[in-house]
Amino acid sequence: MTRTYIRDFHGDDLDQIVRLWGQVTRENEWPIYSLAEVIASCQQDHAVVAVQGDVLVGAAVGRAAHAQGWIVFFGIAAADGSSDVSASPLHALERRMAPLGLAKLSILIPEEDGLDAFTGNGFEVHHSVRYLERDMPIQRREIESLKEVGGRILPPHLWDRVAGMSHEKSLLKERLVTPLARPELAERFGVVPPRAVMLFGPPGTGKTTFARAVASRLDWPFVELFPSRLADGGTGLAGALRASFETIDELEHAVVFIDEVEEIASRRGGTPPSPTQGVTNELLKLVADFRDREGRILICATNFIRALDAAFLRHGRFDYVIPIGLPDAEARRAIWARYIPSESAVGVDLDRLVAASDGLTPADIEFAARRASQEALARALREGDEASALTTDDYARALGGTRATVSAAEIDEFQADIETLARL
The missing domain is CATH 3.40.630.30 (Gcn5-related N-acetyltransferase (GNAT))
Structure with missing residues (x-):
């Protein structure tokens, strides 16, 4: 042998x-x-x-x-x-x-x-042990590129933390998340995974939150591009945008987010031409090139969809134009529950607060909840009663002093935009 x-x-x-x-x-x-x-x-x-x-x-x-x-x-x-x-x-x-x-x-x-x-070689068997693993959302070779464009890996479960807004979540799950996360299932039904999506709605309604939640659910790096910061570079805004997209192209997966995109994609034309016309032209080219690559999605958001250049919303550039409105009752309930301390929750009439906060944005409700907490703390210190709890009236008074971010006229405009511009 x-x-x-x-x-x-x-x-x-x-x-x-x-x-x-x-x-x-x-x-x-x-x-x-x-x-x-x-x-x-x-x-x-x-x-x-x-x-x-x-x-x-x-x-x-x-x-x-x-x-x-x-x-x-x-x-x-x-x-x-x-x-x-x-x-x-x-x-x-x-x-x-x-x-x-x-x-x-x-x-x-x-x-x-x-x-x-x-x-036989001295190893001891340990029972009741399970092996778990996960793929890392970013590979070593991509770290420098991600850092260069200010991208980051978001915590898991952000999607689950978006409570309420069930209609919007369902749309995003069906149109974005599932086709991108399960391309083989999408192919089976003839669905082409989206490459670019526009979110529109009044300010403060959670468009950024939804974009981050999509990245978290996909477990893809999240890259937010800030036009104001890009403009500070020596190459000009158009050149900085192009350089950023070239770097993003080195990533295997990415959710790219541009908020307040109307700043760089406003209507062209006029005499003299708009100062941002060259930037809009460049962005239109970049979106077209971006669509040629798999494993990434561009999410843009705007508070003023009517200000966008008509070519920007044309079929073939954005797969969906999705409205994100004010939080529904379920969402308002979840927002209030997040900010009311557990020690006070039993004595607070949540139904009353949900009804009273109709028409407010998530940020408005957060402001009112924090204001109520601050006022209650100050009162407890003045009265020497640190064991006291917040009441429904505390929150009601804070709501009374909270100005709604979105006016009735803006809500009417938003509803009209849904009819004429939404593409689901």
Whole structure:
């Protein structure tokens, strides 16, 4: 029988490592570590192989971090599963990693795999352990590009925190989130995932919140472009916009958001031409180019949709033009519940506050709630009664002093815009 040698991994072993990985994982459709991770650890971390002549019959690959060692891959060729070959690479890898001062060496394996090679080498089985993982929303190669355009990864569950507004959420889920998150399902029904969407409505109604929620639900980086900041650059606003979109093009996924887009996409024409006409022309070109790439979406928002250039809203540039109005009763209830302290919630008539705040934006309600809390605290300090709780009257008084951001005339205009400009 050909003698088995245990030695360190060489670069020339890579092809046989790939062959061995494929053989070992063929029966397991879900390997813990991908081939790319195994190759990276072979080249950068620690790896030993078992060879018989010129044939690689076994391998053990590991990496270490913070006194914790992990076996990234362990495999023995099917024809050479003898106990001596099985144990030797594990033992050799342990010896090689010992100088790193590891406290533990661990491995995750599929449930159906055998344990003899590990238990025979001193590994202890821990029951009631589940393996969880998630794909990172941004890869290392994209970090600098994301940083350059001021993008960030948003916390999860922002979508779930948008309470109420069920009609708007349903529209965004059906039109944006599902086709982008599940392109295979969209293709099955002949739905083309959107590339650009316009949100419009009165100020303070939550358009930015919805854009952020979409990014959170998709688990994509969120890039907000601020025209006022871009204008401060030396290349001019049009050049800065172009440079930003070129950098965004280096990201695999992205939700790009431009708020108050009317500032850079206003109606062209007039004598002399509008100062922003060149910027509008550039933005129209950028939107057209942006639509050619998958895995990203542009969300624009405006308080004044009538001010936008007609070409900007034309079919073929924006897939949907979606109205975002004032919060409905369900949404107002959720907003109030968010700002009323738990100690006071039992004694507050939430129905009364919901009815009294009809016509207010989320920001208006937040202002009233915070004002009520501040006034109640000041009163408690004056009266020496720090155990007192807020009452419905406290919030009602704060509402009485809160001016609505959106006027009745603006609401009427918004309803008219829905009839003439919305595209759902």
